[in-house]
Amino acid sequence: MDDKSVFSEVEALRATRTRPVLSPAALEVHVRVVDHLAHSTRGAFIADDVLDTLAHGRVTTMAAIELSLAGWWRRLDGGYVIADQDLIDALAHGAVWRRVGSACRRMWRTLNSETVIPL
Template sequence: MKDESVFSEVTSLRADGPRAVLSTSALEVHVRVVDHLAHTTRSKFVTDEVLDTLVHGRVSTMAAIELSLAGWWRRIDGGYVVVDQELIDAMSRHPARRRIGRTCRRLWSFLNSESVIPL
């Protein structure tokens, strides 16, 4: 995600009442992680290693503590579960992701039709 898009998303999150209590750097880390998760199959879990590749280690540690205290992230063994499903859903609505979902539904419908003989 480009920096302009990240900071635009951070600005809109800052305008939201309950989200305004978090620091700008924590919101930036949150947006970068959610953007990463929106493009992976693990839609809510980010490992410690991936978190450190997305943001510098010291910044990611402080942001993770802040986001955990705020209840947006939950620490589990080896990483964090992102609880902000609303933002994950919003960022997952990328046109390519929707197209993949439609293709999967069409394939599933075809495989479950009477034209396919199960083995």
């Protein structure tokens, strides 16, 4: 997920009044982790070593503490379980539609190129 998409998701989360107030850094880490989980087969579990590849260790540590205190993440041995299944599902379905849209655009360009003779 590119930075623009991450920050638009962060702003959407900040606008939701039913969610607890979290720092922008914690929300950014949360969105990046959820995006990573939406494209993997690991379910809702993020390992500590994978978490540190998504952001700097100090940032992820503070974000993990903040998100755990808010109830969004739960600590397990070796990582965290993300409780925000709605966002995981939304980003997973969004990724599918982005791939379908990309495939359709490629097909449209091919069909409209000079290599295809219309019947």
